[in-house]
Amino acid sequence: xxxxxxxxxxxxxxxxxxxxxxxxxxxxxxxxxxxxxxxxxxxxxxxxxxxxxxxxxxxxxxxxxxxxxxxxxxxxxxxxxxxxxxxxxxxxxxxxxxxxxxxxxxxxxxxxxxxxxxxxxxxxxxxxxxxxxxxxxxxxxxxxxxxxxxxxxxxxxxxxxxxxxxxxxxxxxxxxxxxxxxxxxxxxxxxxxxxx
Numbered sequence: 001x002x003x004x005x006x007x008x009x010x011x012x013x014x015x016x017x018x019x020x021x022x023x024x025x026x027x028x029x030x031x032x033x034x035x036x037x038x039x040x041x042x043x044x045x046x047x048x049x050x051x052x053x054x055x056x057x058x059x060x061x062x063x064x065x066x067x068x069x070x071x072x073x074x075x076x077x078x079x080x081x082x083x084x085x086x087x088x089x090x091x092x093x094x095x096x097x098x099x100x101x102x103x104x105x106x107x108x109x110x111x112x113x114x115x116x117x118x119x120x121x122x123x124x125x126x127x128x129x130x131x132x133x134x135x136x137x138x139x140x141x142x143x144x145x146x147x148x149x150x151x152x153x154x155x156x157x158x159x160x161x162x163x164x165x166x167x168x169x170x171x172x173x174x175x176x177x178x179x180x181x182x183x184x185x186x187x188x189x190x191x192x193x194x195x196x
Contacts, residue, residue: 008192010042010106013121015113015165016131018069018154019138019147021173021180025131026110028184033106036188041102045094046111047087051075066148073156080114088120095124113158118165127191130167133174 010033014022026044033042046052051072055062062068079086091109098105109126112118118128133141135154142149153159169187173180 009039009104010037010108010188010191011121011124011126012107012191013109013112013118013126013128014131015118015128015162015167017133017135017138017159017162018149019141019145020131020133021171022110022131024177024180025129025171025173025184026108028181029108029188032185032188037106039104039106041104042106042108043095043098043102044108044110045091046109047091047113047117048072048076048111049094050087050090051079066146069147069149069153069156073153073158076158084116085120088117092120092124112165114161115164127169128165128167129187130162130165130170131173132170133172137174 010029012029014025016022030042030044054075055068055071059071062071076087083089095107107126109117109121112121112128122128139151139154169190171180171183171187173183
């Protein structure tokens with residue numbers, strides 16, 4: 001990639017199961033954008049940011065043993081029962097405010113899990129990228145990272161709904177970090193050349 005050329009704005013929504021590598025991909029995309037784009041204003045956000053805020057405000061101790069996946073899933077789905085678009089509305093409001101402050105920003109949504117989330121992002125011109133890894137690999141990553149999880153978390157409704165989302169591109173993350181980075185660079189090259 002040539003540095004400093006004007007390029008199309010990046011709008012990518014990342015889909016994937018627990019420990020598939022979505023955050024790693026999001027972080028590397030942000031690095032690449034900062035290095036290779038003239039406009040490096042990038043907002044990385046998640047549909048779960050509202051849940052995180054609730055937990056930080058009302059149950060801060062819940063983070064003492066790592067990310068409380070069961071609590072995230074329970075709060076997220078409970079709110080969705082009353083308004084299926086609650087987390088979408090919150091995220092889109094964040095994007096809208098960011099656009100007023102920093103027009104022409106790049107956006108990376110790091111935690112697309114529901115079909116309506118993917119469709120909302122597509123309506124804004126996002127490309128949906130699915131990060132996949134074998135379940136055994138993901139479980140080992142969770143164990144190695146000392147995540148607070150149960151095997152049932154990997155079969156929760158929010159994990160199963162991921163399979164209903166048809167991505168624009170799939171990144172396989174069963175191998176090394178270097179290979180993942182090479183693939184992410186290829187995805188960004190395809191994106192900027194209009195192939196995605």
